[in-house]
Every structure is written in structure tokens, then in C-alpha cells.
Amino acid sequence: MFTSLAGIGAPATPARAMLMDMIDSAPDAHPLIRKLESIADLTREEKEALLSLPMVVKTFPADHDIVSIGDRTSESCLLLDGWTCRYKMLPDGGRQIMSFHIPGDVPDFQSLYLKTMDHSLGTLTPVKVALIQHRDLQHLVRRYEGLATALWRDSLIDAAIFREWMVGIGRRTAHERITHLLCEMATKLRMVQLNDGHSYPWPVTQQEVADALGLTDVHVNRVLRDLRTSGLITFARGWFKAVDWEGMKKLGQFDPGYLHVEPGIAA
Amino acid sequence: MFTSLAGIGAPATPARAMLMDMIDSAPDAHPLIRKLESIADLTREEKEALLSLPMVVKTFPADHDIVSIGDRTSESCLLLDGWTCRYKMLPDGGRQIMSFHIPGDVPDFQSLYLKTMDHSLGTLTPVKVALIQHRDLQHLVRRYEGLATALWRDSLIDAAIFREWMVGIGRRTAHERITHLLCEMATKLRMVQLNDGHSYPWPVTQQEVADALGLTDVHVNRVLRDLRTSGLITFARGWFKAVDWEGMKKLGQFDPGYLHVEPGIAA
DNA sequence: CGCAGCCTTGAACTCCGTCAACTTCCGTGG
DNA sequence: CCACGGAAGTTGACGGAGTTCAAGGCTGCG
Numbered sequence: 001m002f003t004s005l006a007g008i009g010a011p012a013t014p015a016r017a018m019l020m021d022m023i024d025s026a027p028d029a030h031p032l033i034r035k036l037e038s039i040a041d042l043t044r045e046e047k048e049a050l051l052s053l054p055m056v057v058k059t060f061p062a063d064h065d066i067v068s069i070g071d072r073t074s075e076s077c078l079l080l081d082g083w084t085c086r087y088k089m090l091p092d093g094g095r096q097i098m099s100f101h102i103p104g105d106v107p108d109f110q111s112l113y114l115k116t117m118d119h120s121l122g123t124l125t126p127v128k129v130a131l132i133q134h135r136d137l138q139h140l141v142r143r144y145e146g147l148a149t150a151l152w153r154d155s156l157i158d159a160a161i162f163r164e165w166m167v168g169i170g171r172r173t174a175h176e177r178i179t180h181l182l183c184e185m186a187t188k189l190r191m192v193q194l195n196d197g198h199s200y201p202w203p204v205t206q207q208e209v210a211d212a213l214g215l216t217d218v219h220v221n222r223v224l225r226d227l228r229t230s231g232l233i234t235f236a237r238g239w240f241k242a243v244d245w246e247g248m249k250k251l252g253q254f255d256p257g258y259l260h261v262e263p264g265i266a267a
Numbered sequence: 268m269f270t271s272l273a274g275i276g277a278p279a280t281p282a283r284a285m286l287m288d289m290i291d292s293a294p295d296a297h298p299l300i301r302k303l304e305s306i307a308d309l310t311r312e313e314k315e316a317l318l319s320l321p322m323v324v325k326t327f328p329a330d331h332d333i334v335s336i337g338d339r340t341s342e343s344c345l346l347l348d349g350w351t352c353r354y355k356m357l358p359d360g361g362r363q364i365m366s367f368h369i370p371g372d373v374p375d376f377q378s379l380y381l382k383t384m385d386h387s388l389g390t391l392t393p394v395k396v397a398l399i400q401h402r403d404l405q406h407l408v409r410r411y412e413g414l415a416t417a418l419w420r421d422s423l424i425d426a427a428i429f430r431e432w433m434v435g436i437g438r439r440t441a442h443e444r445i446t447h448l449l450c451e452m453a454t455k456l457r458m459v460q461l462n463d464g465h466s467y468p469w470p471v472t473q474q475e476v477a478d479a480l481g482l483t484d485v486h487v488n489r490v491l492r493d494l495r496t497s498g499l500i501t502f503a504r505g506w507f508k509a510v511d512w513e514g515m516k517k518l519g520q521f522d523p524g525y526l527h528v529e530p531g532i533a534a
Numbered sequence: 535c536g537c538a539g540c541c542t543t544g545a546a547c548t549c550c551g552t553c554a555a556c557t558t559c560c561g562t563g564g
Numbered sequence: 565c566c567a568c569g570g571a572a573g574t575t576g577a578c579g580g581a582g583t584t585c586a587a588g589g590c591t592g593c594g
Contacts, residue, residue: 088434091520096434110427113420118427118525145409153380155423160377160385162429167355167363169436170481174550205572214437216551221574237559253358258385441582472540486582488542504591 031192032078035104038191038262039157040150049144053137055130060123067108067121075131076112079105082127083203087211088119097212099161100124100185100204104192109155112137125203153260160258169214172253174223177213179252182233186242187256198242202235298459299345302371305458305529306424307417316411320404322397327390334375334388342398343379346372349394350470354478355386364479366428367391367452367471371459376422379404392470420527427525436481439520441490444480446519449500453509454523465509469502 033047042050055078060066066084067073084101098119101107108121112134141148161184168177185202189195206224207217215223227233232248234241242248300314309317322345327333333351334340351368365386368374375388379401408415428451435444452469456462473491474484482490494500499515501508509515 086430088430090434090438094438096437098430098433110423113416114423114427114527116524116527118527119430142412148415149380152419152422155419155426156377156381159422159426159429160381162426162433163353163355163365163386166365166429166433166436167357169433170363171357171361207572217573218552218575219550221572222550225574257383260381260383260385474540483583484541485543485584489582492542 031080031104032106034192036147036150036154039260040153040262041146042150043146046144046147046150049140049147053132053140055132057128057130059126059128062123062125064123065120066123066127066129067111067117069117069120071117072115073108073111073117074135075133076106076108076137077121077129077131079103079107080128080130082123082125084121084123084127085208085212086119086121095211096214097208098165099158100212102185102188102192102194106132106151106154109137109151124208157258157260160260164258165212174213174215174219175226176252177215178209178220178223179227179232179248180254181209181213181252182240182242183248183252183254183256184259186245187259187261191259191261198245200240201238202240203238298347298371299373301459303414303417303421306527307420307529308413309417310413313411313413313417316407316414320399320407322399324395324397326393326395329390329392331390332387333390333394333396334378334384336384336387338384339382340375340378340384341402342400343373343375343404344388344396344398346370346374347395347397349390349392351388351390351394352475352479353386353388362478363481364475365432366425367479369452369455369459369461373399373418373421376404376418391475424525424527427527431525432479441480441482441486442493443519444482445476445487445490446494446499446515447521448476448480448519449507449509450515450519450521450523451526453512454526454528458526458528465512467507468505469507470505 030047030051033042033050036042036050057080058077066077069088079101081103084105084107085097086099086101086107087095087097089095099107108117111117141151164180164184168180172180186195186198186200189200194200205217206220209215210217210220213220224233224235228235232242232244232251234243248254297314297318300309300317303309303317324347325344333344336355346368348370351372351374352364353366353368353374354362354364356362366374375384378384408418431447431451435447439447453462453465453467456467461467472484473487476482477484477487480487491500491502495502499509499511499518501510515521
């Protein structure tokens with residue numbers, strides 16, 4: 001069944017072959033299955049349906065729009081490798097980043113039901129995505145109730161994360177906000193088994209953190225220094241380490257309930 | 268078919284009779300139909316299915332939780348009358364309001380798929396809600412694809428509004444934020460035909476506006492004074508009036524695209 | 535008619551922003 | 565292998581939007 005990934009009329013690019021190899025060698029390595037299984041139960045049939053979903057793999061360089069505000073697309077993208085973010089620009093040149101995305105996310109899933117993009121989706125690093133036609137997604141959702149539920153659940157969790165960010169931006173201090181974000185990303189990475197203990201890659205610049213949290217890059221820099229000197233965290237060449245996880249959770253007021261992780265996966 | 272609202276085993280309270288009267292006299296006055304028709308097309312069959320959905324009407328006083336953070340419920344509520352808000356409290360006693368809701372909204376729809384509430388739902392005014400059992404909603408979504416799409420669309424628009432609020436809280440000045448909120452509520456009320464031109468009820472205290480926008484009540488007061496003296500708006504005994512709608516849209520950077528209204532309904 | 539909740543205003547303060555300079559890091563090409 | 569250049573990180577001095585604290589004032593309801 002895995003080979004059905006060859007899909008309907010999808011060209012056999014080298015990138016496609018890579019994805020197929022990845023999945024053939026370990027079915028649960030399919031990023032979307034891993035993601036959805038962290039928030040819902042899937043039947044064997046549903047997992048097979050996901051594996052046989054026609055996909056075209058595409059790559060983008062860093063700092064590049066995958067989809068831009070105002071676009072009307074007929075496909076959504078599953079993030080296979082790299083980080084992306086959703087953002088909006090302001091008239092004065094300012095930017096608000098509204099979410100960060102890691103492999104397994106489908107950051108523009110909403111375009112299936114909201115035809116016009118109300119924000120942009122950009123890359124933070126070079127990324128590899130799998131494009132899925134809306135008609136194929138629609139078919140999947142119609143045919144498999146459990147998948148519809150899992151995807152709906154996922155989009156509702158997305159909204160829950162937005163709400164939590166609103167709390168941070170609206171009411172938390174810069175120290176609390178930044179610490180909270182670090183806790184959240186650590187947890188999300190652990191959910192899809194992309195971090196080792198409390199150490200993980202951090203490809204996000206301080207400017208990008210600032211744009212996500214409603215701060216300036218200068219202030220983010222000062223706060224990170226504080227967090228380092230107080231022994232909570234360390235940074236080294238693109239890697240982040242939570243030295244004092246309990247201290248971080250406390251300072252950041254981090255309670256992972258809003259991530260609605262399946263019991264047993266949460267930290 | 269309208270009388271089928273009597274539903275399965277639902278007690279015939281006086282409030283129920285009021286709802287039935289309302290709907291018998293004008294089917295499109297059903298708040299949920301009106302709301303969903305503003306964002307999606309519904310077939311006659313789907314509207315009938317909504318009308319025959321078993322509902323129990325309940326009232327709450329102002330400043331009261333309908334559902335609290337941590338609750339696990341087996342029903343969602345359709346707001347029939349009054350305003351509500353979603354919010355979270357912070358350790359220091361601060362509060363972040365994450366959305367305002369008006370008649371036609373189903374503010375805790377998400378509890379259908381996310382069993383534990385990650386925030387509270389409270390009343391701003393005395394409200395009347397119609398409680399809908401999750402099993403009935405689930406049945407509806409399974410049976411009528413158009414309704415499933417409309418409801419999914421609605422929850423994605425919810426998320427889009429969160430994103431827009433993040434932009435405001437994160438990057439806009441207090442004047443811009445407050446003006447934007449006023450524009451948004453005016454548009455949402457117009458979508459369900461609850462305002463007359465650019466004048467509408469405003470039952471929200473300045474403290475609540477502050478909690479929604481990440482400000483203090485004192486500062487909200489000062490900004491509202493500025494907006495009044497500059498001739499953009501007026502307030503009088505619980506009623507708000509947009510004196511200079513174009514000026515407000517410009518100052519608040521208000522572009523209603525993120526509300527994804529059906530063409531022809533937007534301002 | 536009294537009181538409680540909400541609105542209003544002033545004065546002092548502070549967290550974070552702005553501006554500007556400098557350093558470190560790292561990929562590229564000579 | 566090193567020199568170069570641009571992007572990202574770092575630090576200091578200063579300023580301002582919004583907060584905090586405090587004291588009234590209005591108004592609608594029991």
C-alpha cells in the first residue's frame with residue numbers, strides 16, 4: 001500500500017522518491033500520521049488512507065513565502081522538514097508572527113475551507129513540504145470520519161494555541177513570554193519526537209522571536225541574556241537547551257493543557 | 268417542522284416556548300441559521316435539520332461563568348441573546364479576554380472535539396442560551412456535509428479573528444487597537460443583522476475592553492476620550508455610534524477580509 | 535436616596551522601544 | 565587557509581507609550 005503514494009498523475013521527482021523511502025522504511029515516520037496520533041486515535045485503515053494520499057514534494061529556501069496573503073490556492077502543504085511561520089505585515093513595516101510550525105504540521109490547512117488567505121505563510125529555514133490537493137483532502141474527510149475528527153481537532157488546537165499566545169502578548173512580561181514560548185516549542189517538538197530530552201534545534205532569530213511576541217529584537221536579546229545568566233537555559237550554535245525545565249515552566253506559567261495532547265505523551 | 272424543536276425529551280420551559288415562537292414567526296430569525304448563512308450556503312434540508320435540533324434554553328445573569336476552565340461538558344451552547352466572552356485568568360489576578368460573542372455564535376463549539384475546556388466562557392450581560400447535546404451535534408455533522416463544512420468554516424474564522432487580535436495586541440497602538448475592535452464588532456453585528464447602520468448596543472465595560480486588548484481600564488478611558496473629541500465616535504447610555512466610519516477603518520487599519528464574510532454581506 | 539459599579543482625571547513611574555555603535559559568527563571566494 | 569562581507573547578536577543611553585496609584589464624580593437600581 002505504501003507504493004500507492006505514487007499517487008494519481010504525480011510526477012516522480014527525486015524528492016518524491018525520498019519521501020517514499022522514508023515512509024517505506026518506517027510507516028509511523030510519516031510526519032502527518034505521527035502528528036495526528038499525538039492528538040487522536042487513528043485506525044489502521046485511516047493510516048493507510050493517509051499513506052496513499054497523493055502528494056507532491058517541493059522545497060523552498062529560507063525567508064520565502066510558501067503562500068501569501070490574498071492567495072487563493074487549491075492545495076494545502078504538509079511540512080516535512082524545516083520550520084515555517086504564519087505572519088501579517090503592518091502598514092508601518094512591522095510584522096506579527098502568529099505561529100511557528102514544525103514537521104507534521106499542515107500550516108495552511110484552513111485554505112481548504114477559507115478560500116482566500118488572510119495571512120502569509122513563510123519559511124524560517126529551508127523547508128521541504130508535501131503538497132496535497134484540496135479535492136484529495138476533501139475526499140479523505142468525507143470518507144474517514146476519524147480523520148475528519150482528528151483534523152478538526154487539530155485546527156481547534158491551533159486556535160487554542162492562538163488564544164494562549166494572546167494571553168502572553170496581552171498580559172505577560174517579556175521574560176514570561178519568551179520562557180513560555182520556549183516551553184511550548186519544546187513540548188510540540190517532543191509530541192512529534194523531534195527533540196532529545198530538553199535540548200532541541202532553534203533556527204529562529206531573535207528578530208523573529210520579537211515579531212512573534214510583540215517585542216523588539218533588542219529587548220529579546222536582553223531577556224535571553226537574563227535567562228542565560230540566571231541558569232535557566234543555554235544556547236549554542238542553533239541549539240537550545242532547557243537547563244532548568246521546572247524553573248522555566250514556573251517562570252513562563254507554562255501549563256500544557258491548551259495543547260490537548262493525548263494522555264501519556266505530554267511532558 | 269418548526270415544532271419539532273420540542274425535541275427529544277426536552278422539558279417545555281417558558282424560555283423554550285419563547286424560542287419556538289421566535290422561530291415560528293420567522294424561520295430565518297433562528298440565530299444559528301442567520302449566523303451560518305452569513306458565512307456559507309445552506310440547503311433547505313440543512314436549515315430544517317438545524318431547526319429540528321433538540322435544544323434546551325437556559326438563562327444566566329451578567330458576570331457569570333457558563334463554562335469554566337477545566338470543565339468537561341457534553342453539550343455546547345448557542346447564544347440566543349446577550350453578549351459573552353472567552354477569557355483566562357493569570358496568577359497575578361490579571362485577565363485576558365480572547366473573544367467577544369453575540370447572538371448566533373456557538374462560543375464553546377470546540378468542546379465537541381476538545382473535551383477539557385482550556386479557558387472559561389463568561390457572560391458580559393444577562394444572556395439566554397440554547398444548550399445542544401454533543402451527540403446531536405455529532406449526528407448533524409455526520410449526516411449533513413454542508414453543515415459540517417459551515418461549522419468547520421466557522422471555527423476556522425474564529426481562529427482567524429484570534430490571529431487578527433494577536434496582530435492588534437502585539438503591534439498596534441492603543442488607539443488603533445480600540446478602533447479596530449469597534450469596527451470588528453460593528454461588522455459582526457451587521458452580519459447577523461443586529462445593528463442599525465453604524466449604531467449599536469455596547470454592553471462592554473472599559474475594564475473588559477482593557478482585558479481584551481492588553482491595556483488598563485485607565486488607558487482605555489483616555490483613548491476613548493481622544494476618539495470622542497476627535498469626532499470619530501460617540502457613546503451614550505450603552506449605545507455606541509460610529510460617527511466617522513471611514514476614519515475609523517483607516518485609524519484602526521480595519522480590513523474585514525479576515526472575517527471571511529459571504530460576498531455581499533460585508534460593509 | 536443611598537450605594538455600588540463604572541467612568542474620569544491627574545501625577546509619578548517603568549518596562550520596553552528607539553537609536554546607534556560595535557562584535558561575533560559563518561558562508562563564500564580568492 | 566585566510567580575508568572578506570553580510571546577517572545576527574550584543575550593549576549603552578535615552579525617550580515614550582502605557583501603567584500605577586490615588587482621588588473624585590456620575591448614574592442607575594433597589
